[in-house]
Amino acid sequence: MRQGIPDATVARLPVYLRALTTLAEDGTATVSSEELAAAAGVGSAKLRKDLSHLGSYGTRGVGYEVEYLVYQISRELGLTQDWRVVIVGVGNLGHALANYGGFVSRGFTVAALLDADDRIVGETVGGLVVRPVDDLEEVVADQGVHIGVVATPAPAAQDVCDRLVAAGVTSVLNFAPVVLLVPDTVMVRKVDLSTELQILAFHEQRQVANRLSVDVPARVVALEPDGGTGRAGVSP
Amino acid sequence: MRQGIPDATVARLPVYLRALTTLAEDGTATVSSEELAAAAGVGSAKLRKDLSHLGSYGTRGVGYEVEYLVYQISRELGLTQDWRVVIVGVGNLGHALANYGGFVSRGFTVAALLDADDRIVGETVGGLVVRPVDDLEEVVADQGVHIGVVATPAPAAQDVCDRLVAAGVTSVLNFAPVVLLVPDTVMVRKVDLSTELQILAFHEQRQVANRLSVDVPARVVALEPDGGTGRAGVSP
DNA sequence: AGGCACTTGTGAACGGGTGCACAAAGTTGA
DNA sequence: TCAACTTTGTGCACCCGTTCACAAGTGCCT
Ligand SMILES: NC(=O)c1ccc[n+]([C@@H]2O[C@H](COP(=O)([O-])OP(=O)(O)OC[C@H]3O[C@@H](n4cnc5c(N)ncnc54)[C@H](O)[C@@H]3O)[C@@H](O)[C@H]2O)c1
Ligand SMILES: NC(=O)c1ccc[n+]([C@@H]2O[C@H](COP(=O)([O-])OP(=O)(O)OC[C@H]3O[C@@H](n4cnc5c(N)ncnc54)[C@H](O)[C@@H]3O)[C@@H](O)[C@H]2O)c1
Numbered sequence: 001m002r003q004g005i006p007d008a009t010v011a012r013l014p015v016y017l018r019a020l021t022t023l024a025e026d027g028t029a030t031v032s033s034e035e036l037a038a039a040a041g042v043g044s045a046k047l048r049k050d051l052s053h054l055g056s057y058g059t060r061g062v063g064y065e066v067e068y069l070v071y072q073i074s075r076e077l078g079l080t081q082d083w084r085v086v087i088v089g090v091g092n093l094g095h096a097l098a099n100y101g102g103f104v105s106r107g108f109t110v111a112a113l114l115d116a117d118d119r120i121v122g123e124t125v126g127g128l129v130v131r132p133v134d135d136l137e138e139v140v141a142d143q144g145v146h147i148g149v150v151a152t153p154a155p156a157a158q159d160v161c162d163r164l165v166a167a168g169v170t171s172v173l174n175f176a177p178v179v180l181l182v183p184d185t186v187m188v189r190k191v192d193l194s195t196e197l198q199i200l201a202f203h204e205q206r207q208v209a210n211r212l213s214v215d216v217p218a219r220v221v222a223l224e225p226d227g228g229t230g231r232a233g234v235s236p
Numbered sequence: 237m238r239q240g241i242p243d244a245t246v247a248r249l250p251v252y253l254r255a256l257t258t259l260a261e262d263g264t265a266t267v268s269s270e271e272l273a274a275a276a277g278v279g280s281a282k283l284r285k286d287l288s289h290l291g292s293y294g295t296r297g298v299g300y301e302v303e304y305l306v307y308q309i310s311r312e313l314g315l316t317q318d319w320r321v322v323i324v325g326v327g328n329l330g331h332a333l334a335n336y337g338g339f340v341s342r343g344f345t346v347a348a349l350l351d352a353d354d355r356i357v358g359e360t361v362g363g364l365v366v367r368p369v370d371d372l373e374e375v376v377a378d379q380g381v382h383i384g385v386v387a388t389p390a391p392a393a394q395d396v397c398d399r400l401v402a403a404g405v406t407s408v409l410n411f412a413p414v415v416l417l418v419p420d421t422v423m424v425r426k427v428d429l430s431t432e433l434q435i436l437a438f439h440e441q442r443q444v445a446n447r448l449s450v451d452v453p454a455r456v457v458a459l460e461p462d463g464g465t466g467r468a469g470v471s472p
Numbered sequence: 473a474g475g476c477a478c479t480t481g482t483g484a485a486c487g488g489g490t491g492c493a494c495a496a497a498g499t500t501g502a
Numbered sequence: 503t504c505a506a507c508t509t510t511g512t513g514c515a516c517c518c519g520t521t522c523a524c525a526a527g528t529g530c531c532t
Pocket of ligand 2: 096097098099100102324326327328329330350351352353356387388389390395396411412413428429
């Protein structure tokens with residue numbers, strides 16, 4: 001158990017946590033792995049193995065005490081302390097993020113909003129006054145910021161990220177559609193809408209192909225516009 | 237190569253595609269796997285293996301022709317056809333999504349915006365008039381919508397999702413912090429800001445722990461407030 | 473007390489993905 | 503034409519994560 005929870009498990013803990021808090025609000029005192037797994041959309045075996053990485057927090061024959069498990073997962077994720085976040089780029093997306101209540105709900109505080117555009121600087125968004133991006137280093141240092149959120153256009157993202165890292169930020173959440181280069185002491189996570197849509201498109205397409213193949217099995221290979229392969233031999 | 241590209245590969249293709257279009261804009265005609273891998277933030281061996289699932293589209297000793305590879309990846313992802321998307325819930329996030337240019341940029345068209353709030357219905361956002369959510373079934377049928385984006389508050393999400401599925405949508409992108417239940421013919425992908433932040437928080441915390449352990453290696457295990465378990469046959 | 477029903481925690485088999493290392497294939501230059 | 507160099511495509515070994523299956527606990531009922 002000790003020493004190193006698998007990344008795949010860490011990525012699921014927040015999901016369990018959400019399911020557990022929902023259960024807690026409904027007044028549920030204990031859950032079995034089966035029930036919690038269903039609520040979290042995973043298999044029960046996987047859930048149990050995941051939780052076993054944290055310790056033995058269940059009771060055989062009974063299940064898990066909801067509140068206790070919430071505390072244990074919160075502690076493991078580091079949610080018992082408050083993490084300060086700075087949002088850089090207060091455009092469409094930055095506005096939405098700044099106004100998002102779920103942000104503060106669990107251990108995250110927006111320390112500042114930064115933007116390069118004079119027309120936006122000074123505006124109040126989500127209860128905070130937008131400050132000029134030149135204040136970045138000052139804000140990070142004074143406010144003890146841990147996490148930087150990059151919501152600028154793609155061309156500015158690497159530059160902003162570099163400044164965040166130089167100022168001491170070691171975790172970055174990136175919404176811009178670029179691969180940010182950082183020293184390996186820094187962790188970057190990327191949220192990319194286009195990527196998600198393209199993955200969905202792939203599966204849509206595949207599903208259409210499958211649907212057709214049920215009707216006309218023999219033709220399925222011929223579906224591709226021009227054989228594709230036509231080339232490959234190349235070099236005409 | 238034929239018959240089934242690994243999921244892990246599919247998830248990376250959009251990243252390669254983005255890197256390639258950037259290169260194309262810069263006027264680059266060919267790239268080696270090494271260069272492209274660097275631009276995409278992966279190892280070159282992984283990149284080559286990924287591309288090999290699509291076919292043999294490179295030239296040994298030279299690399300890959302950028303435009304040709306863009307076309308092949310686009311075709312594989314199904315981006316040569318236009319996918320129609322409906323956004324349900326035009327609040328903070330829905331506004332941002334509707335105004336997002338990168339949406340349309342590659343094969344995705346926002347067919348309609350839907351909301352349940354009378355004060356928002358009728359408003360024009362991103363060039364589209366927001367329609368009442370009661371039009372959902374009609375919109376999906378008439379516009380031939382393939383992909384549904386759920387940007388409503390959590391309590392409404394499952395209901396909206398059910399209606400989308402019933403109306404014939406087979407791909408859903410969910411921004412609400414709930415696990416959507418769907419028949420297994422439908423694919424759901426979830427974008428969850430809180431999850432991302434919590435994962436970052438975990439690594440922040442771990443990094444802090446490591447930093448301390450450099451200073452006081454012997455104490456690191458003792459850092460935990462109170463062993464918690466009481467149980468756990470473990471521990472010195 | 474003892475048997476029964478239930479649930480956790482985990483060893484072990486399995487499967488998919490990653491990275492290495494290299495032969496095959498192509499280019500360049502003499 | 504040939505040799506030196508570059509780069510792809512892939513067989514293979516390895517590793518991480520998932521899934522199965524069950525022994526070991528726990529509570530309840532008789
Ligand atoms: N809007 C969406 O739904 C959406 C979805 C996915 C990804 N994204 C990405 O998120 C990013 C932001 O999107 P958006 O729609 O909010 O764009 P936007 O143009 O509305 O906002 C960008 C903001 O960043 C500011 N900015 C520009 N350069 C800056 C700098 N160097 N330092 C600080 N601030 C700077 C601009 O002044 C502007 O206010 C983009 O990279 C976009 O591709 C947006
Ligand atoms: N704002 C963010 O940055 C952000 C980030 C991550 C996740 N989210 C999630 O995205 C969702 C939307 O967030 P938001 O900030 O835009 O919330 P919001 O309250 O601003 O917007 C929600 C919109 O959905 C509409 N709506 C409610 N019920 C509906 C229904 N049944 N059918 C159609 N429309 C309905 C409301 O009228 C409102 O306009 C939430 O679930 C939130 O947790 C938001």
